[in-house]
Amino acid sequence: xxxxxxxxxxxxxxxxxxxxxxxxxxxxxxxxxxxxxxxxxxxxxxxxxxxxxxxxxxxxxxxxxxxxxxxxxxxxxxxxxxxxxxxxxxxxxxxxxxxxxxxxxxxxxxxxxxxxxxxxxxxxxxxxxxxxxxxxxxxxxxxxxxxxxxxxxxxxxxxxxxxxxxxxxxxxxxxxxxxxxxxxxxxxxxxxxxxxxxxxxxxxxxxxxxxxxxxxxxxxxxxxxxxxxxxxxxxxxxxxxxxxxxxxxxxxxxxxxxxxxxxxxxxxxxxxxxxxx
Numbered sequence: 001x002x003x004x005x006x007x008x009x010x011x012x013x014x015x016x017x018x019x020x021x022x023x024x025x026x027x028x029x030x031x032x033x034x035x036x037x038x039x040x041x042x043x044x045x046x047x048x049x050x051x052x053x054x055x056x057x058x059x060x061x062x063x064x065x066x067x068x069x070x071x072x073x074x075x076x077x078x079x080x081x082x083x084x085x086x087x088x089x090x091x092x093x094x095x096x097x098x099x100x101x102x103x104x105x106x107x108x109x110x111x112x113x114x115x116x117x118x119x120x121x122x123x124x125x126x127x128x129x130x131x132x133x134x135x136x137x138x139x140x141x142x143x144x145x146x147x148x149x150x151x152x153x154x155x156x157x158x159x160x161x162x163x164x165x166x167x168x169x170x171x172x173x174x175x176x177x178x179x180x181x182x183x184x185x186x187x188x189x190x191x192x193x194x195x196x197x198x199x200x201x202x203x204x205x206x207x208x209x210x211x212x213x214x215x216x217x218x219x220x221x222x223x224x225x226x227x228x229x230x231x232x233x234x235x236x237x238x239x240x241x242x243x244x245x246x247x248x249x250x251x252x253x254x255x256x257x258x259x260x261x262x263x264x265x266x267x268x269x270x271x272x273x274x275x276x277x
């Protein structure tokens with residue numbers, strides 16, 4: 001009995017060792033097979049991902065370079081456009097002054113010719129009182145047109161100066177990469193309105209108003225017609241100036257929006273020399 005038990009134990013131990021060897025071999029073979037399969041699967045995937053990633057980086061780099069090139073071209077185009085617009089605006093201002101000077105000279109010559117005819121016709125009126133009234137009115141309408149035109153010219157010159165200042169502020173805002181499109185559109189509209197008003201005022205300043213005398217019987221009607229014509233003409237020009245003022249005011253409001261928020265923070269220097277105590 002004692003011999004049987006040790007033999008049985010020895011058998012069990014041998015069986016256990018054999019089982020572990022078999023298991024170890026199976027696990028080893030399985031691991032090798034699994035590792036081989038995983039490697040075969042992972043390797044091309046990693047290579048593909050790496051290749052794709054490289055292509056994406058190169059593609060992204062090219063896109064960034066293209067974007068930067070486009071931005072550079074756009075900035076240059078905007079700079080050129082800005083310079084051209086500025087040049088055109090300055091040319092319009094000079095053209096306005098030159099045309100105004102020419103129109104004034106033409107109006108002066110025209111007035112002198114009409115005045116001679118007026119004086120001749122005035123002598124045909126027998127009623128001395130009517131003569132004085134007509135003469136006074138004739139002088140008056142000429143002075144009114146000249147003074148009103150001069151005042152409107154001064155207003156337009158001030159509006160032009162304001163536009164120049166607003167343009168400078170917009171150019172400064174561009175240096176901070178802010179969206180100035182709304183301001184630029186408003187300024188362009190203001191310039192258009194001012195130029196239209198300048199044209200109207202120039203035309204008005206070039207007009208000469210002299211009472212037309214036909215007969216003594218129609219004198220009152222003719223004087224009334226000439227005065228009404230002056231009032232009507234001045235009203236039209238005045239409205240053009242009002243439109244210009246409103247357009248410049250609108251441009252000022254748009255530019256003022258750039259003076260708040262991000263732009264204001266960038267323009268405000270950071271405190272220097274202050275301690276955190």
